[in-house]
Amino acid sequence: MTHALEVRDLHVRYGTVRALDGASLTLDHGRVCGLVGVNGSGKSTLFKCVMGVVRPDAGTVLVDGTDPAAARRRGAVGYVPQSEDVDWTFPLSVRDVVMTGRYGRLGVTRRPRHTDHEAVDEALARVELTDLADRQIGRLSGGQRKRAFVARGLAQGATVLLLDEPFAGVDKRSEATITRLLRELAAAGAAVLVSTHDLHALPALADEAALLHGRVLVHGTPQDVLRPENLALAFGSDIREVP
Amino acid sequence: MSPLDLLLEPLTYDFMVRALVTIVVASVVCAVLSCWLVLIGWSLMGDAVSHAVLPGVVLAYVVGAPFALGAVVFGVLAVVLIGFVRDTSRVKEDAAIGIVFTSLFALGLVLVSVTPSQTDLNHIVFGNLLGVSGTDLVQIGALGAVVLTVLLVKRRDLTLYAFDPMHAHAIGISPRRLGALLLGLLALTAVVALQAVGVVLVVAMLIVPGATAYLLTDRFSRMLLVAPSLSAACGVVGLYVSYYADTASGATIVLTQGVVFALVHLFGPQRGVVTTRLTRRRLRTPTP
Numbered sequence: 133m134t135h136a137l138e139v140r141d142l143h144v145r146y147g148t149v150r151a152l153d154g155a156s157l158t159l160d161h162g163r164v165c166g167l168v169g170v171n172g173s174g175k176s177t178l179f180k181c182v183m184g185v186v187r188p189d190a191g192t193v194l195v196d197g198t199d200p201a202a203a204r205r206r207g208a209v210g211y212v213p214q215s216e217d218v219d220w221t222f223p224l225s226v227r228d229v230v231m232t233g234r235y236g237r238l239g240v241t242r243r244p245r246h247t248d249h250e251a252v253d254e255a256l257a258r259v260e261l262t263d264l265a266d267r268q269i270g271r272l273s274g275g276q277r278k279r280a281f282v283a284r285g286l287a288q289g290a291t292v293l294l295l296d297e298p299f300a301g302v303d304k305r306s307e308a309t310i311t312r313l314l315r316e317l318a319a320a321g322a323a324v325l326v327s328t329h330d331l332h333a334l335p336a337l338a339d340e341a342a343l344l345h346g347r348v349l350v351h352g353t354p355q356d357v358l359r360p361e362n363l364a365l366a367f368g369s370d371i372r373e374v375p
Numbered sequence: 376m377s378p379l380d381l382l383l384e385p386l387t388y389d390f391m392v393r394a395l396v397t398i399v400v401a402s403v404v405c406a407v408l409s410c411w412l413v414l415i416g417w418s419l420m421g422d423a424v425s426h427a428v429l430p431g432v433v434l435a436y437v438v439g440a441p442f443a444l445g446a447v448v449f450g451v452l453a454v455v456l457i458g459f460v461r462d463t464s465r466v467k468e469d470a471a472i473g474i475v476f477t478s479l480f481a482l483g484l485v486l487v488s489v490t491p492s493q494t495d496l497n498h499i500v501f502g503n504l505l506g507v508s509g510t511d512l513v514q515i516g517a518l519g520a521v522v523l524t525v526l527l528v529k530r531r532d533l534t535l536y537a538f539d540p541m542h543a544h545a546i547g548i549s550p551r552r553l554g555a556l557l558l559g560l561l562a563l564t565a566v567v568a569l570q571a572v573g574v575v576l577v578v579a580m581l582i583v584p585g586a587t588a589y590l591l592t593d594r595f596s597r598m599l600l601v602a603p604s605l606s607a608a609c610g611v612v613g614l615y616v617s618y619y620a621d622t623a624s625g626a627t628i629v630l631t632q633g634v635v636f637a638l639v640h641l642f643g644p645q646r647g648v649v650t651t652r653l654t655r656r657r658l659r660t661p662t663p
Contacts, residue, residue: 184545204544205547211545213539213541219414222414223414223589223593229538232539232542233542235546235548241530242535268593288546294545
C-alpha cells in the first residue's frame with residue numbers, strides 16, 4: 133500500500149545550521165498525525181520540503197507514492213499557514229482566500245467557473261463561515277481565520293493537509309471545531325499532519341504523533357510520544373513542568 | 376472665461392494634448408502595478424528598479440537597441456546585485472538597495488554626460504511631459520498596453536504571489552516565476568514612464584496610488600479600479616494646475632498625488648486618522 137506522505141532521510145542545512153538531520157516519517161490516508169517539537173526542531177522546514185519551498189540537501193519526499201511536484205500540481209497538498217506568516221491586512225475576503233485553493237485547477241487567468249464557486253460555498257459551509265464569507269480576512273477572530281484556511285484546503289480537495297500551529301491564538305470553541313473538522317477530513321480519507329506545541333490537544337486530535345528534533349525521535353500513539361522520558365528527549369529538562 | 380474654456384484652452388496646443396494622453400497612460404499603468412508593489416512591500420524595489428534602468432536605456436540608445444530591452448536587462452541586474460550584496464555581506468537589504476540603485480543611476484548619468492546626442496536623455500531624470508513627441512507617445516502607448524494586458528491576465532496569480540507564496544508553491548505554481556514576471560513588468564513600466572515623466576515622477580506613480588487605494592478599500596479588485604482612477608485624475612489635475620500656475624508639470628503632478636494621499640489618510644471614510652478620532656469622540660459622548 134502506498135503512503136499518503138513518505139519522508140525518507142531528509143537533510144536540510146541553512147548555512148551552518150542543520151534544520152533537518154535525517155528525518156523520516158510516513159503517514160497514511162485517514163490518519164491525523166501530530167508533529168511535536170520545540171522551535172527550531174525542523175517542523176516548518178519539514179513542511180517546506182513537502183511543499184517544495186525548500187529543496188532538501190539529501191533525502192526524498194513522496195506524496196501518494198509519487199513525485200511531490202506532480203502531486204502538488206494535482207492539488208494534493210494543502211497548507212494552513214501559521215498566523216504570523218499571514219498578512220491579515222491584505223485586502224482579500226474570506227471567499228477570495230478560499231478560492232485560491234482552486235487555482236491549480238483553473239486556466240491561465242484563474243477565472244473561477246460555476247463548479248469552483250460551488251466548491252468554495254461548500255467548503256465555507258463546512259467550516260461554518262458562510263455568513264462571514266465576504267468579510268476581509270483580518271476581520272475574523274483567531275479561530276475563524278484558521279477555519280478559513282482549512283476551507284481553502286477543502287476547496288482544493290487536498291489529500292495531504294499540513295497545518296502549522298493551528299491552535300496558537302485560538303479560543304476553545306474554535307479549537308474544538310477545528311479538531312472535529314480535521315477528524316472528519318481524515319475519516320474521508322485525507323492524511324493530516326499538524327505541527328503543534330499544544331500537547332493537551334494531542335490525544336483528542338491525533339491518531340498518532342511524531343516527536344521531531346532534527347529527526348523523528350519517536351513515532352507512535354500520542355500517549356507514547358507524551359511519555360515524560362520521550363518528551364525530555366525533545367524538549368530538554370524543563371519538560372516536567374508540562375503535565 | 377467660463378470654466379469650460381479653462382479646460383479647453385490648453386487643449387488647443389498639441390503638446391498639451393500629448394502630455395495629457397501620456398500622463399493618463401503612464402498613471403494608469405503605474406497605478407495598477409503599484410497595487411501589488413505596495414502589498415508585497417516592494418515599494419523600495421520599485422524605486423530601485425526605476426532608477427537602475429537608466430544605464431540600460433542609455434546603452435540601448437547608443438547601440439540602437441530597443442530601450443525596453445536595455446531597461447529589462449538592467450532592472451534584472453539591479454535585483455540580482457541587491458540580492459548578492461545582501462546575502463554575501465553584513466549589509467542589510469535597505470542599504471543594499473540604496474547602494475545598488477544609486478550606483479547604477481549614477482552610472483546612467485555618467486553615460487548620459489558622455490553620450491553625444493541631441494535627444495532628450497536628460498529628460499529621463501526630470502521628465503519632459505510637455506515635450507513628448509508623437510513617436511514617443513506611440514511607444515508609450517504600445518508598451519503600456521502590453522504591461523497592462525499581462526498584469527490583468529495574470530492578476531489572480533500575482534495577487535496569490537503577494538498574499539501567500541507558500542500556498543502557490545504547495546499547488547505547483549512557481550512564486551519565483553511570478554516574482555520574475557512582476558519584476559520584468561516593473562522594468563518595462565519604468566521605461567514607459569521614464570521617457571515621458573522622469574524618474575522622480577515614476578517612483579511617486581509606482582507607490583502613491585496603490586498606497587492611497589489600500590487606505591480606501593478592503594477589496595483588491597476595487598483597489599485595481601481606485602488606484603488608476605485616482606492616479607489619472609491627479610495627473611490631469613496636476614497638469615492643468617501646472618499650466619495655469621506656470622509650475623513644473625511633473626513635480627506638480629507628484630505634489631497633487633501627495634496631497635490626495637494626505638487627504639485620504641486624514642479624512643478617509645473608514646481609516647482616516649481624523650475620521651476615526653471624531654467617530655470615537657461621538658461614541659464616547661452619548662447624545663441626549
